[in-house]
Amino acid sequence: MTQYFDALDTRPPGERERDLFRRLPAVVAAAMRSETYAERFGAIDPSAIATRDALSTLPVLRKSDLPDLQRKRPPFGGLSSQHPGRFARLFTSPGPIYEAQGLSADVWGVARPMHAMGFRAGEIMLNTFSYHLVPAGFIMDAGARELGCAVIPAGPGNTQQQLDLIAAFRPTIYCGTPDFLKIILDAPTSGRDVSSIERALVSGAAFPKNLQDDIARRGIEAFQAYATADIGIIAYETPARDGMIVNENIIVEIVRPGTGDPVAEGEVGEIVVTTLDETYPLIRFALGDLTAAIPGISACGRTNMRIKGWMGRADQTTKVKGMFVRPEQIDSIGKRHPELLKLRLVVTRSHDADAMTLACEADRPEEDLAPRIAETLQMVTKLRGAVEIVPPGSLPNDGKVIADERTLT
Incomplete structure (x- = not known):
């Protein structure tokens, strides 16, 4: 079994940093072809945004501002110059916030985290994230299919039907919220064998220690993923259990809440993400969540930045x-x-x-x-x-x- 998804998992941190910031100016240039970014960035030279220090001079785009931006400039708030018909799927999330799926197979970057959690080709995954209007189900579906897993597009709810599916298809992987996993495990089985699940990717809700212990006692290895509908998986757990590893192909900053100023390593601050997607770029996208960077490299051998995971909300108004x-x-x-x-x-x-x-x-x-x-x-x-x-x-x-x-x- 190959331990790493590809060579990017273990490349030297300096090499990764150079690659990300070599690619960033083209993304900034693409962003400035859209109305809102052109207004926000003014006369900046995209080629100059090639370091962390330079990136930190750009204004923060707050996720909480998206509903208002999208009302003024539907559907995407003037953040993409691409026509909605050029995307693969179009979604809505609470807010409302409208989102788009790009054309690449695993546009949300999910296959890599799933591989780190031990998911492999030929396995079957029960996906209980919703496929109705919101992107969550499709996000996880795309990553599993990229790995070569078969997916049961179950969606949430309908516990008894979920038990029927588990008994019939024998999935080894669960994907969904930790709360719903517990509901499935606690439900009366009426003689159905639902013991096939061995691993789980959980996201979208708190995963407190008592629930972690409960699921582990049932023989299931559950891994947390920090994800958003706009970006996909931002960071994820591995068997090393020493923090969450930031995904490849994104830039993560941690800034002082209410500002765009990066904090010192180890200090708690707000998560700000920059994607390298030229069709729908999100540059210095402040998620409103708190975390802190963990110094050093994970014991699993993956060399990207580590964070402590979700530590609360940053909006302290x-x-x-x-x-x-x-x-x-x-x-x-x-x-x-x-x-x-x-x-x-x-x-x-x-x-x-x-x-x-x-x-x-x-x-x-x-x-x-x-x-x-x-x-x-x-x-x-x-x-x-x-x-x-x-x-x-x-x-x-x-x-x-x-x-x-x-x-x-």
């Missing part, structure tokens, strides 16, 4: 005394006071009123620093707040720029 306060406002305060290393706005209740304290890491601060920051805080947010100067390294590494600690009683 909150309302204080009837006014919205956003992470980008806190970031702007930091930019106005470059001596600050890290900031965190803590929102609480005091004497039946909202209160906020801006904690700021600073090394050897001047005596008047806190009052000056307080003035900036009020100017930016239009709200008064306390300022606390703390030593470097004091604030938690959890990706939070705004911590809303108010409790409802």
Whole structure:
């Protein structure tokens, strides 16, 4: 059994980085043929966007902004210059957000992660992701077919019929949410043998430790995939169980929430992905999810970047005394006071009123620093707040720029 999908799995990290950024300028040039990217990028020279530093100067495109963009410029928000009729399939996801499937066989990059999870040609996969209007079922179907697996396009629900299918076809692979896998395993079998499933790709829902242990006790190796309808599989688990490996042919950055500024390795931040698809490019696409990079190379031998997986949501906008306060406002305060290393706005209740304290890491601060920051805080947010100067390294590494600690009683 071949351990790796191809030579890309184990190529030196520097070689991968050079290849990705050699290809990126052509993608940026293709993007700028569309209305929205042309407006966003202005007069930039695509050939200059050939390093991580250069990429980080481009504006972030937030997934949360897609519904509005697509309403103004249907169907794809002016992000693709290609006519919808030139794609293979057209979908909708909650939002609504409209998506397209390209023409290549495994456009969502699923075969590689499935291979890493031990899926092989000739196996049968029960695919319980939906095929109705949304892309999820097709995403996983395409990867399994690329590997040479037969697919049962079951979709979600209909538990008893799923049991019939398992008994008849004896699939060794389950693909779907972890919750539905448990429902299938817990359902009364009425004498049907459903013991054929050996491995599972789970995604689309939390997979807590107690559920992981429960499924493992039943003899099933379950692997998580971090995926979105827009991109496909972004990162995936392997038998090494030492984080999630970023997929090939995409660029992943981790940035401070509310900004486009990359964080230091190991610091929690928002996942931002750039695809290398010239027909429907997504450049600095902020997903709204938090994660952190893991230093070093996986014990499985795959050399791409590793992340910790999903660690919460990045959107920390909150309302204080009837006014919205956003992470980008806190970031702007930091930019106005470059001596600050890290900031965190803590929102609480005091004497039946909202209160906020801006904690700021600073090394050897001047005596008047806190009052000056307080003035900036009020100017930016239009709200008064306390300022606390703390030593470097004091604030938690959890990706939070705004911590809303108010409790409802």
